[in-house]
Amino acid sequence: MTLRELPHRHAARILRLNLDASETLWLRALGLAEGAAVEVLRAGLLGGPLQVRVGGHVAFAIDRAVAGAIDVEPAP
Amino acid sequence: MSADARLLADGVSVLLVGRPNAGKSSVYNRLTGGDAKVGNFPGITVDVLAAPLALPRTGTVQVLDLPGVYSLDAAIDPGTDEGVARSFLDRVAAERGRALLVQVLDATQLAASLALTRELLRRPLPVVVVLTQRDVLEAEGRSLDVAPLRAALGVPVIAVNARDAGSREGLIALLDAEASRTDWTPARPAATWTAEALAAEAVRDAAVVSDEALARRLRSDRIDRVLLHGVAGPVLFLGLMVGLFAAVYAVADPVSSLLDTVLQGLGAVLARPLGTGLLRSFVTDGLLGGAGTVLAFLPQIVILTAALELLDASGYLARGAFLLDGVLRPFGLGGRSFVPMLTAHACAVPAIAATRILRDPRERLTMILVLPLLTCSARIPTYGLILAAFFHGRPVLQAVLFVALYLSGIVAAVVVSLVLRRSATKGRRLPLVLEMPSYRAPDLRAVGRTCVLAAKRFVHDVGTSILACGAVLWVLLHVPAPGAAPLPTGATAGAVIEHSAGASLGRALEPVTRPLGFDWRINVGLLASFGARELMVGTLGVISGVEDADSDPRPLADRLRTARDEHGARRYGTRTGISLLVFFVFACQCMSTLVAIRRETRSWRWVFFVAGYTYALAWVCAFLASHVAALLGA
Structure with a gap:
């Protein structure tokens, strides 16, 4: 499942980033690294970005295309 | 200026590095008393603020405020803030100057921020870690212990409260001790810590956590439920933007005309001794007129700077971008580009300065290039004259044309921006991943200083x-x-x-x-x-x-x-x-x-x-x- 498909307000962990090397590095630097806890809080209007809480404290606006390239494992 | 000129002066330099929203500018302002000046660094195209700081033992050092960065090693594009900060530090290291890296780190985001610490520790420069937001952490029922951080990182670590004058002295003493060192290229063993574990060791729940403290942890979340609500959110944001536009447009206007009146008075006083010749006209129309043009922009620049600083520092600007991104993306624009585009309908000059809130350098350049197409208030007298002259007695047609002129500006800006993104400014678009920081009360003194600096500049x-x-x-x-x-x-x-x-x-x-x-x-x-x-x-x-x-x-x-020509036509x-x-x-x-x-x-x-x-x-x-x-x- 990708971050884009993850139901809102459902805890998950990042499994893999399917982006090119420099983008992967950048996302990891932001805290969106493999193993990080994520939770989609809400989606922006008209196909806008997702608001995602990362690591319990920081929230990011993440473009849906980028979210679609992040594999996650939902918590049971 | 040659690109191989030395970046830093011979004395000691203190370089502030940190993630955006980490409280870097507050620390900079605390240290330097807000004596901000844009440093002149050869080959560096982004503003780096620089100010002297007197340390008791070392003497005067230069404090430099580098752009906010998430990472130095993962700079996607050399034009971004990350790319600029990275090339800056690379050159400082290559010059083997006496430079002290001070990472300003938000204690409420310790785990994520330690990734940057790891990158900094790999550079052959002394590092100091300054933790901010300790008060927020404590209000949320957590406690911060810097001892595990000192032990694991092997560098000085200090927690400060940016709003508490007392914590300045501790920081000054620490910087003084570090700046008087003799070994400027420390070698360090490879890091053996992991960010998550170290953060968990340094930040713990306090012995007793009150209900109020628990509620505070979710404060931003609760505010977001209203401000990012599907209907209320955009309405509130657009309302705020219309208010800002009205302020730039309407409040700035009386102030500008007051300045203009003062200048005209000055012109009248100067005109007497200057007689009636060309010199008088040059001074009153040429020079004072030009000065009036410059001053007329000042109220707008100050209002807009204050508004953007307040929006950004409170955490709301990122929310506005979140709300509008879906609407603007089909036009090749990001959510934040709304602010300069709206401002340009008052005046392109402050709008061009406002493009600084766009992080993607190509998006920013494109925006700068199309902003002049939007209908600014200075076009309106001319539109009015032409409509009155050539569409006399046809008020409906005049109104339709007036609206059409506004729309043509917007359509032209969007079309030209789409064309430019495929030609003159083509290149990769940065993936949109924007931090939405917790809501916080802006540091009004810092906002005030930024406005003064913007006006002076x-x-x-x-x-x-x-x-x-x-x-x-x-x-x-x-x-x-x-x-x-x-x-x-x-x-x-x-x-x-x-x-x-x-x-x-x-x-x-x-x-x-x-x-x-x-x-x-x-x-x-x-x-x-x-x-x-x-x-x-x-x-x-x-x-x-x-x-x-x-x-x-x-x-x-x-x-x-x-009007008729010589043939009567x-x-x-x-x-x-x-x-x-x-x-x-x-x-x-x-x-x-x-x-x-x-x-x-x-x-x-x-x-x-x-x-x-x-x-x-x-x-x-x-x-x-x-x-x-x-x-x-x-």
Whole structure:
């Protein structure tokens, strides 16, 4: 499942980033690294970005295309 | 300046590094008392603030505030803040200067921020870690222990409260101790810690956690439920933006006219000893007029800077971008580009400065290049004059055309931006991942200092060029063309312009502008309004011998409508009016805008690019519009 498909307000962990090397590095630097806890809080209007809480404290606006390239494992 | 010039002076430099929103500017302001100056660093194209700081033992050091970065090693594009900070640090390391890296780190985001610490520790420079937001952490029922961090990182670590004057002394003492060191290229063992585990060790829940503290942890979340609500969110944001626009437009206006009155008074005082000759006109019209143009921008710049700083520091700007991104993305624009685009409807000059909130360097450049197309308030007097002159007695048509002029600006900006993203500014788009920081109360003193700095820099960087351009334009319009017969004394202002170098230039341009229906008189108006668009009305008034056209343009409108050439035919028809309107929509008829572009892009190339494409677009569209109008029987 990708971050884009993850139901809102459902805890998950990042499994893999399917982006090119420099983008992967950048996302990891932001805290969106493999193993990080994520939770989609809400989606922006008209196909806008997702608001995602990362690591319990920081929230990011993440473009849906980028979210679609992040594999996650939902918590049971 | 050569690119291999040394970046830092010989003394000790203290470089502040940290993630955006980490509280870096607050620490900088605390340390330096807000004595901010933009440093002049060869080859560095982004603002790096620099100020001296006196340390008791070491003496005076330079404190540098580098752009906020998430990572140095993962800089996707050399033009981003990350890329700039990285090349800065690389050069500092290569120069083997005496530089101290101070990472400012938000304690509420410790785990994520330690990734940057790891990168900094790999550089051969001494590092100090300064933790901020300890008060927020404690209010949320957590406690912070710096001992595990000191032990694991092997560098000094200090927690400060940016709003507490006492914590400044501790930081100063620590910096003093570190700055008086002798070993400036420390070697370190490889890191053995992991960010998550170290953060869990340093930040723990306090022994007793109150309900209030738990509620505070979710405060941002609760506010977001309202401010990011599907319906209420956009309504609130648009309301706020309309308020900001109204402030830039309406509040700035009385202040500007007050400044203008003061300058006119000054002109009247100066005029007496200067007599009635060219010198007086140069001082009152050329120099003071130019100074008035510069000062007229100041209230707008200050209001906009304050608003953007407040929005950004409170955490709301990121929310606005989140709300609007979906709407703007189909047009190739990001959510944040809304702010400069709206501002440009008041004036392009503050809007160009506001593009600094765009992180993607290509998106920012594209925005700067299209902002001059949006209908600024200075175009309105000219639109009003032309509509009154050529569409007399047809109020509905006038209203429709007025709206159409606004819309043409917006459509042109979007279309040109889409074209530029595929040509002149093409390149990869940064993936949109924007931090939405927790809501917090902005540091008002820091906001105030930023406004003062912005105003000073505007007068210094842009103001001087505007004055120079204004002086050149004055010479063109007041000094007789070389070889022209001398004017009789007491010649009217209209006669002065008719014999000026500007009029010769206007006549020389007639072959180019004749297909649009413009004669030399309109050309001179266009030339004069390059100083400021609103000068078009006054200049046409002077040429046509209509006094005080600025305060009441109706007599001038009548004069333009009924003007006849030497064969008795109407000098300007409806077609001329339409092509002049269209020309005004697209042409970047504004030296201040071009100077602002030069300042923000730090290159003349983009200035010529904007001037070139907008005038070409204006000519072609005006030509087409006048022919379409002819087909429709105008």
